[in-house]
């Protein structure tokens with residue numbers, strides 16, 4: 001277990017209050033947080049949660065956290081999630097774990113999003129990590145070309161897309177929502193807002209891993225402590 005990720009996850013517990021409805025992110029850092037949250041719940045903390053993936057749901061159940069039916073939830077107080085890259089104004093690339101659609105639905109519905117990362121995830125400009133784009137399998141070639149064109153038109157240094165495969169080589173990875181993931185080698189995304197907008201116009205694109213103006217707190221774990229960085233955001237909820 002990475003000590004930096006663990007320090008970030010530990011610091012995130014400070015944001016959790018009794019009675020909250022939590023959004024639980026996906027990935028290894030989020031799972032460390034869920035385990036720690038489970039310890040708090042065992043000690044008497046009362047929270048309920050919405051998971052952003054089947055794997056997260058499983059982890060939360062094992063940790064003793066009560067899950068809500070996502071179809072019935074009317075608000076989410078706080079979401080805690082990891083990220084693959086975070087830039088200077090807290091725009092994110094997410095989706096390394098292929099959960100970006102549900103992660104974004106939950107983050108966008110939350111009053112606050114806290115992101116927990118180790119210090120290697122902090123970047124000057126987004127794009128070194130390949131941008132995950134969740135797409136409908138129908139007419140995949142057409143969508144992939146449109147994604148390439150949108151990336152190039154918005155100034156990305158590259159736009160090549162690779163269809164994400166299952167680790168066991170059994171075929172394309174299928175997300176919890178039944179879609180595919182195109183990993184886009186952008187190298188540099190100079191205008192994440194423009195790129196996110198352009199990708200959102202493509203009918204075959206279900207969602208992109210660009211999380212724009214969603215995170216208001218980034219907790220950066222290092223080997224011996226965690227730094228809490230804040231930015232002011234207007235929330236709609």
Ligand SMILES: O=C(CO)[C@H](O)[C@H](O)COP(=O)(O)O
Pocket residue numbers: 025026027028029030081082083084093094095096097098099100103
């Ligand atoms: O977006 C994600 C999953 O879709 C993860 O939060 C992201 O990939 C970071 O993962 P990790 O905490 O394992 O480094």
